[in-house]
Amino acid sequence: MQKIFQSALLAVLDETFEHFHDFYLDEGTSLFETLETISAAQASLPVSKDCASIAAHTDHIRYFLDVLEQELLGLPIEPDWMDIWQNRRQVTQSEWQSIKYNLRSSYERILKLLKKPGLFDNEKNVGRALSILAHSAYHLGEIRQSLCRFR
DSSP states (O other): OHHHHHHHHHHHHHHHHTOOOSSSSOTTOSHHHHHTTOOHHHHHOBSSTTSOBHHHHHHHHHHHHHHHHHHHTTOOOOOOTHHHHHHOOOOOHHHHHHHHHHHHHHHHHHHHHHTSTTGGGSHHHHHHHHHHHHHHHHHHHHHHHHHHHHO
8 A cells, every 4th residue: 555655646746846647737837847937037026025936935845845855864853944935035047047956956855765665654754745745736836826927
């Protein structure tokens, strides 16, 4: 049963981040496909005066993956959830490329970890893995909705 769960989780994560599988997204709307259509100027714009920018959402997804990676590895961590929301504003083209590169690196590391045998032997790790999916899908939706305002 764990192998079935692991396989399904990885497939839906793949759709969320990279490739259409016809689970829940439209073709061409995965996170990495979406981010490649966004300029640094667009990534820097907040949706409104009280909302975060696409750059902040993107960096937050990366940070969440990093935190969950540490938790899945059983390492202590004291996350600062507010830092990105308070400090990630305008980004240069170089900074935007770096944010996207760092997100991909974090995603690739978490994928390797999620493929480990026995990782889902406990409920806590199953919950953590599901939270990666739910959290990333939520922020992908926020990013895609933000694009409606700019295009």
